Amino acid sequence: MTIAQTMLQTAAETATHERPPAPVSKGTFRAQRPEIVGPDEPMLPFPIPLSGAVQKGFGRGGKDLGCPTANLPDESLPAMSEVTQTGVYYGFAQVLPISNDERALSGEESQVHPMVMSLGWNPFYKNEKLTAEIHVMYPFKRDFYGHEMRVVVLGYxxxxxDYVSKEALIEDIETDKRVALNCLARPAYQKYRDDPLFEASS
Ligand SMILES: Cc1cc2nc3c(=O)[nH]c(=O)nc-3n(C[C@H](O)[C@H](O)[C@H](O)COP(=O)(O)O)c2cc1C
Structure with a gap:
């Protein structure tokens, strides 16, 4: 067992119980959030590779929050949930095209893009199970359910x-996206764009 595993109450351990209570995001917290977090290079347990076919969530991310998310299948969760706690993470993701499929992605859409991931119970929406939801920071023209997604998670x-309003959740998610981009701009993180997990796009 790694140090990270012994120090954390992992998301997988939490998931054996009911949805745990989550602290409420206060206005003072949102106003004081740093624009960059974490070390200058990924440290254990990162990088964490994940992959799986994109599942349909409840669709509230796109409709309510202006932030569409792709859910990873339950089988791909333990690689992440057994070594980390619930929370928001950053890294890179790639959605693979399906060959000869009418729902083809453009060349740019199937490249490697920055992503933010929410691993948890979505206390604002009172979900009943642990999910990993990924927002890929690229303006996709259509959904990509069923496509294989590959992800390298690089930091927390x-x-x-929990939130008292949808607007407060949106504010934190917008900050998460800026923080993720700043974190990923560091050279030791940029090199994971070329991780062997990702496929060279045409
Ligand atoms: C970067 C990011 C951070 C998030 N942080 C939280 C959070 O702290 N609390 C929460 O309840 N939900 C959080 N969410 C999850 C949203 O509530 C979630 O995307 C929403 O439930 C939409 O899910 P659905 O598309 O399956 O309906 C976050 C989502 C993203 C993309």
Missing amino acids: IRPEL
Whole structure:
């Protein structure tokens, strides 16, 4: 067992119980959030590779929050949930095209893009199970359910929080996206764009 594993109450351990209570995001917390977090290079347990076919969530990310998310299948969760706590993470993701499929992605859409991930119970929406939801920071023209997604998770941003309003959740998610881009701009993180997990796009 690694040090990271012994120090954390992992998301997988938490998931054996009911949805745990989450602290509420306060206005003072949101106003004081740093624009960059974590070390200058990924440290254990990162990088964490994940992959799986994109599942349909409840669709609230796109409709309510202006932030569409792709859910990873339950089988791909333990690689992440057994070594980390619930919370928001950053890294890179690639959605692979399906060959000869009418729902083809453009060349740019199937490249490697920055991503933010929410691993948790979404206390604001009172979900009944642990999910890993990924927002890929690229303006996709259509959904990509069923496509294989490959992900390298490189760092942790913040714990999962509860919210008194949708607007407050949106504000934190917008900050998460900026923080992720700043974190990933560091040279030791940029090189993971070329990780062997990703496929060279045409
Ligand atoms: C970067 C990011 C951070 C998030 N942080 C939280 C959070 O702290 N608390 C929470 O309840 N939900 C959080 N969410 C999850 C949203 O509530 C979630 O995307 C929403 O439930 C939409 O899910 P659905 O598309 O399956 O309906 C976050 C989502 C993203 C993309």
